[in-house]
Amino acid sequence: MTSHPRYSIVAPIFNEEGNIPLLYDRMCRVMDGLGEPWEMICVNDGSRDRSAELLDELAARDSRIKAIHFARNFGHQIAVTAGIDYALGDAVILIDADLQDPPELIVDMVERWKAGYEVVYATRERREGETWFKIFTAHMFYRVIHAITDVHIPVDTGDFRLMDRRVVDVLKSMREHSRFIRGMTSWVGFRQIGVSYVRDQRHSGETKYPLRKMIRFALDAITGFSFWPLQIMIYVALLLGVLALLAIPFVTIMRVATDTLWFEGQATTIILLLLLSSFQLFFLFVLGQYVARTYDETRNRPLYVVARTEGFDSQDTDKHLPLLTEEAFEVESGD
Numbered sequence: 373m374t375s376h377p378r379y380s381i382v383a384p385i386f387n388e389e390g391n392i393p394l395l396y397d398r399m400c401r402v403m404d405g406l407g408e409p410w411e412m413i414c415v416n417d418g419s420r421d422r423s424a425e426l427l428d429e430l431a432a433r434d435s436r437i438k439a440i441h442f443a444r445n446f447g448h449q450i451a452v453t454a455g456i457d458y459a460l461g462d463a464v465i466l467i468d469a470d471l472q473d474p475p476e477l478i479v480d481m482v483e484r485w486k487a488g489y490e491v492v493y494a495t496r497e498r499r500e501g502e503t504w505f506k507i508f509t510a511h512m513f514y515r516v517i518h519a520i521t522d523v524h525i526p527v528d529t530g531d532f533r534l535m536d537r538r539v540v541d542v543l544k545s546m547r548e549h550s551r552f553i554r555g556m557t558s559w560v561g562f563r564q565i566g567v568s569y570v571r572d573q574r575h576s577g578e579t580k581y582p583l584r585k586m587i588r589f590a591l592d593a594i595t596g597f598s599f600w601p602l603q604i605m606i607y608v609a610l611l612l613g614v615l616a617l618l619a620i621p622f623v624t625i626m627r628v629a630t631d632t633l634w635f636e637g638q639a640t641t642i643i644l645l646l647l648l649s650s651f652q653l654f655f656l657f658v659l660g661q662y663v664a665r666t667y668d669e670t671r672n673r674p675l676y677v678v679a680r681t682e683g684f685d686s687q688d689t690d691k692h693l694p695l696l697t698e699e700a701f702e703v704e705s706g707d
């Protein structure tokens with residue numbers, strides 16, 4: 373049996389075969405330097421490359437490395453959630469497996485944690501080697517989220533962060549399906565502080581966030597932390613109503629007082645109709661986003677399905693499940 377880990381590293385893995393060996397090496401160097409027991413939980417989110425094999429090999433060789441294999445791809449935020457559920461450390465550190473988040477920064481995070489902060493998040497000062505599209509959309513995304521939410525969600529801050537056990541335990545009790553982990557951690561509160569860093573290029577492979585996943589992620593973040601999109605409808609309604617009220621006397625006076633026909637033809641009507649339909653459909657879409665997520669929550673499906681795990685102590689298994697609801701179930705192969 374390994375000793376109780378002081379630190380748990382959680383790394384979500386989706387087709388990261390080119391990054392796993394270096395991630396392991398750099399993590400060992402950093403964590404061994406801290407001189408306290410640690411574990412690294414790698415959540416294999418349905419990878420189709422050699423990631424699973426590499427993780428199993430590492431887990432067999434080094435008892436600090438643990439692997440959770442999902443039954444399919446559940447997405448980044450869910451993979452992180454599973455890692456948090458299984459982590460036993462007094463501090464849990466979330467990190468991307470592609471080495472865009474430098475493991476060396478963990479030393480600074482630990483220092484702040486020991487100084488009394490419950491959450492130490494890493495803020496990106498600059499991003500290296502990403503497309504202008506990614507940089508621009510990410511820049512806008514963080515600012516929009518910041519502007520429309522009541523919770524203070526720091527800008528330019530990803531999931532790379534250290535969390536104290538007290539925060540982790542609250543997070544484990546939050547079982548919402550549309551998950552925006554960085555917002556959820558902010559929501560928990562306690563003393564939070566940032567450390568800044570330069571976000572490196574991906575070490576190997578391509579981004580696992582195609583546009584489709586990015587949009588879904590942004591919608592989850594917005595609907596999960598703000599009702600503002602629902603509330604702005606009233607302003608549009610008021611604006612259009614006032615316009616209509618002003619138009620009635622205006623049109624009447626123009627018609628009675630002058631000889632010219634001011635409003636004629638179908639073109640104006642057609643354009644207005646298209647514009648208003650577009651507004652209405654847009655707001656229906658917004659409404660639909662909230663309704664769909666409400667439905668998703670009420671179905672109460674488990675957040676993820678674990679096909680098998682590697683490297684965990686069997687006597688610790690009961691500690692891994694979420695605190696309030698035991699909804700993560702395992703489909704063990706071979707029995």
Ligand code: UDP
Nearest residue numbers: 384385386417447448451468469579580581
């Ligand atoms: N990831 C995952 N499941 C997914 C997509 C991504 O577990 O469906 C992992 C991925 O392996 C990486 C992290 O989430 O460790 C961040 O993904 P990525 O680097 O592709 O995102 P980006 O940095 O481009 O925003």
Ligand code: MG
Nearest residue numbers: 468470472574
């Ligand atoms: Mg990345």
